[in-house]
Amino acid sequence: MLKIKNLKADIESKSILNNFNLEIKPGEVHAIMGPNGSGKSTLSNILSGKKGYDISGEILFENKNLFELETEERAHKGIFLAFQYPLEIPGVNTNIFLKTSLNAIRKARGEKELDAIEFLKLVKLKAKELKFDEEKLNRQLNVGFSGGEKKKNEILQMSILNPKLSILDETDSGLDIDALKIVADGVNSLRKKDNSFLIITHYQRLLDYIKPDYVHVLMKGKIIKSGGAELALELENKGYENFN
């Protein structure tokens, strides 16, 4: 599904990612763990098409060159990024935002756009599954939401948009244990043989609830070790400092 070959990324001639390689097959869950400044967020930014990086190498998504696609076209193809810091957009109603984005994606895929009633039905269902307070959906997007609510809102969006590849950028940071469980349940319910996940995190605790197929350790812009779920525990015990 996703193939990253020899990815190199610089920002203002500072090297962030270097010789980065990764392959994710349909249905797999990969976790990337790394300390602050290892290049985790840069990876999610580049996958989603954020501008401002000097990039070389290759990224293929379902055998298409990702660099030829604009951010929204990547979204249409099924890439979803749960942001580390979800943005506030004043004045824009959350429901309207969700409907606009769902229909933009459906339209691009040649599917029928949902009308208001169909959409509300879908949202109600998903919100209930994720124990998301429906009343919040009538508020301005992320404005006045707590950190946890913002993250849950990302997962709600993910479950409504039903992407092929979901990238969770430190979705666990700032979540209490209850919220963490809800987020994990949301992810697990989306796990199907065609859907893949890339979970980017600093800590191991989210991986207690979402069991990854592969764990990669990212240091100084490079994957230095890959392994199964047990690698995360080893990392937690040793700490990044002593790990090598």
Add this chain to the structure above:
Amino acid sequence: MREKEIDKLKDYKYGFTTDIENVRAPKGLNKEVIEYISKAKKEPNWMLDWRMKAFERLKILKEPNWQKPKYPKIDYQDIYYYSAPKSASEKPKSIDELDPKLLDTYKKLGIPLQEQQRLNGIAVDAVFDSVSVATTFKDKLNEVGVIFCPISEAIQKHPELVKKYLGSVIPLTDHYFATLNSAVFTDGSFVYIPPGVRCPMELSTYFRINASQTGQFERTLIIADKGSYVSYLEGCTAPMRDENQLHAANVELVALDNAEIKYSTVQNWYPGDENGKGGIYNFVTKRGLCKGINSKISWTQVETGSAITWKYPSCVLQGDNSIGEFYSIAITNNYQKADTGTKMIHLGKNTRSKIISKGISAGFSDMTYRGLVDISSKAKNSRNYTQCDSLLMGNKCGAHTVPYIKNKNPESNIAHEATTSKISEEQLHYCQQRGLNPEEAVGLIVNGFCKEVLQQLPMEFAVEAQKLVGISLEGSVG
């Protein structure tokens, strides 16, 4: 790289011209032309005298020059002050007799006039160049005593009301453009809501400039008698032309005791092309008088058109407990310029005013909010709240906020807030990651920015306005 969709900009939807035979007054501004207009409108002598008084006054007035957008000198002798479709020179008795070309024009503008296609719940007065060509739902309104007709008709049929209120809010000596309008105004709408009547439908005037080298000088007068309510909408468009055309209207509102007037404008005059050639000069004087106690006047405007917009819909809060409101969205793109805002003059006790202004500038355009809040020493216990937000797109445009705040009353409070911001790269990225293209994303964010104002518009207009907000900014994101 994404191609800019500049092409779309050329696509001013209302830029077509109607090929129709006109009757015109000779070019130029003089006594004879004013007499011509007055005669064409079959006006009584007192009206001609009034016009002449304004004309005399005009001779000693100078054009104001304190506004930010400067414009080339206007040659007032090189303008036609009166232009009417020949077929309308004798006003048709019914809409069915109207020139099909005119019917077609309004249909194309989305304002069907024929009985069977009329917009639900909205009565329309259609003004084409210098004359009102049709007014719909007149009979239905008559049943409840609401007078809704062209002002030229009101001058003949309701002289006592016109005499009493015309110029009572904007004196004919007010300032250059208001005085010019008083001398040469051609048509516009007249509304009278009798005591205690809640007008059963929205009233609307649709202004269309068609003829070239012609100025439009309409005059609107709305009187809400004691305890009445009316919501009035104004829309405007013009063909695309290389020349600049002058539109200098006067709008006067009078609200008596316990009456309320809600006045909404969606202004979409031709803004000129992407190089700033052509477009309308929209120099309009709009003022409302809250004459009675507990009266309320609320202005809502969405200004997206015109080469230069220069207007300050204002409220004079004379009656105790009266309320003035101003909600505005102004968008400039390419080389458009706008200097707009409001004046809230608090004279009565316990008066309240609220100003919400949202300015968006893109391209090479320039936007100024200019406003006055004046609380006189007699206006005890009065309040004003003002919020002015500007959004800039790119660093070739400008945003200017110039509020004048005068408080002479210790028991009154004025609060003013202003911010300037931009659409952040992060917000755009976030929306794009959710599948929106950059223009949809900008449209969404800008509509969010404008929400408080859009909410004030009647439903039928709000949808239109939201679309307009998106279209106006096309080509402004790279």
Add this chain to the structure above:
Amino acid sequence: MIEQLKIDFEKLIKNSNFSKKNVEIKRKSFHNFIEKGFPNRREENWKFSDLNQIISKNIKNLSFYNDLSKPNKIDQSIFIDGLEHNKLVFVNGRIEKIEFDYEEKNKIEILDDLVLEKSNDDNNSLLSLNNAFVSKYFKLIVKKNYSLQKPLVIYNITNKDLVSKSINLKVDIFLEENSSLKLVDFSDDKSNTNFINVNYSFDLQKYSILKNYKIDNNSNNNIKYYFNYISQEINSVSEIFLLSSGSEFIKNEINCNLRGKYSSAFVNGIFILNKKKHHEIKTNINHLVENTKSYQLIKGVLEDTSKAVYQGKIFVDSKAQRTNGYQLSKAILLNDNTEFNAKPELEIYADDVKCSHGSASGSLNEDSIFYLMSRGLNYNEAKKLLINGFLLDVVEKITDSEIKNLIKNIMSLKQ
């Protein structure tokens, strides 16, 4: 008045020893003033304060020639107590004392024989008047890397001998790289109905710091205009504080130009006005390059029939990305006939900026007074406490603790 002006101007030229070049410039400025006269409300800048009218109403037979041949006595009791400081003393417009006892002599330079530059604002007739009639023009240079040990107080004193005169002072302050100066402007007036026109120019080279505290607290019926031009290079900081209270009329105009990256400007001001006093603060903060910052906080308490005006403008050039500009003005009106006018203005040509302004005026919060009274204070005590609290927040912005305390004492504010 024009006749008087012409006579006085010729008298000045005749009795002074100006260089040929200076005379030439003075004539030019003089003609500019004759042409424009005192500003009136038709000029946007003077919309809320018609100086022409204020002068003609308050000063009879204004004359422009001031004989500076004889020294004036300095009333020592005026000097600020309990603060070690350097002194520059003007009495009736004549320099009477220059004393830098606390400083290294070669780190400071004072020039007084300067060629006038062309007035830096031809549209400002008061600068032309100043240029034409100023007799000695001072320039203080603080050398590279030097910070003055003690504050400098510039005393601007007038005594009873001075009546219906126009006094013009011009001082330039040049802070070389990485230098710093604390400057207090202190005025004391026992004179009557004069027009005092002061033209300051501050040049802040990179990494330099200026702190300027302007204190006009003693009641007098003079009319004053202070023009402050500030130019700032990279990483320089200016901090201006104004206590605007004593004079019949005073307008402080601050024109600050942030020309170097990371430079910042702070303007904080307080109006405390009674009787029929009319004061104005007008600021123009020009953000000309990226990453500059400005902050303005102005508060006023108005009594009797007094009037305060704040016109504050933030200008952001299209090059000045990542500008931060903030402005807030608030006033409490205590009487029926007081008036507060504000024109907080933003003019912005760059999109990546954070700018905001706010303005509020109104009465004291009666609920707060009630609350305090329920705790045992009487009405006047409660009122005073609330006003002090309202103003204190501006005084707290002063970064020099010694001078902060001095100003608190002057305003008799309790902590």
